[in-house]
Amino acid sequence: MNKVVATFVSVLASATAPALVFVIIMLVLGRSEFVPFLFPMFAMAFVVALGHSVVLGLPTVWLLLRTNHFVLWSMLCIGFLVGAAPMAVLTWPYSQSQYSSSAWSDGVQILNNGVPTVAGWLSYAEGAAYLGVLGTVGAAAFYYAFKRISSNYSFQRTRYARR
Numbered sequence: 474m475n476k477v478v479a480t481f482v483s484v485l486a487s488a489t490a491p492a493l494v495f496v497i498i499m500l501v502l503g504r505s506e507f508v509p510f511l512f513p514m515f516a517m518a519f520v521v522a523l524g525h526s527v528v529l530g531l532p533t534v535w536l537l538l539r540t541n542h543f544v545l546w547s548m549l550c551i552g553f554l555v556g557a558a559p560m561a562v563l564t565w566p567y568s569q570s571q572y573s574s575s576a577w578s579d580g581v582q583i584l585n586n587g588v589p590t591v592a593g594w595l596s597y598a599e600g601a602a603y604l605g606v607l608g609t610v611g612a613a614a615f616y617y618a619f620k621r622i623s624s625n626y627s628f629q630r631t632r633y634a635r636r
Contacts, residue, residue: 556608
């Protein structure tokens with residue numbers, strides 16, 4: 474029963490942490506006109522992060538627990554992949570030879586005659602890395618919440634700890 478509660482609270486933590494980081498980044502990098510939209514942005518980011526946590530995160534955590542590889546480093550790597558992979562797959566910059574279109578972003582050409590340019594690939598990688606970092610934040614939140622709540626006593630003070 475304790476593992477069920479730990480998993481439930483950890484999933485909520487893994488969805489809340491990246492949503493908060495997303496809103497803080499929008500507040501810091503954005504302008505004051507974003508302030509009225511902070512709560513809707515948080516709610517939307519929370520729902521997306523919760524979906525990632527439940528659909529992609531829980532099966533991988535279960536696998537890590539079964540194979541005794543549930544350590545912080547593996548959780549951070551899995552979190553990066555869980556955060557980056559869905560959007561990376563959905564926004565894959567492929568070339569379509571039947572269309573000869575070009576695209577520009579901030580004055581830089583990212584698509585030339587239907588083929589992504591180096592700037593286009595860098596823009597793609599930047600977006601995937603940003604979401605990967607948010608996934609890493611969620612994985613760290615899950616890891617620390619799960620370790621703290623589960624029956625593992627590794628976070629409790631021992632008699633040898635300094636006071």
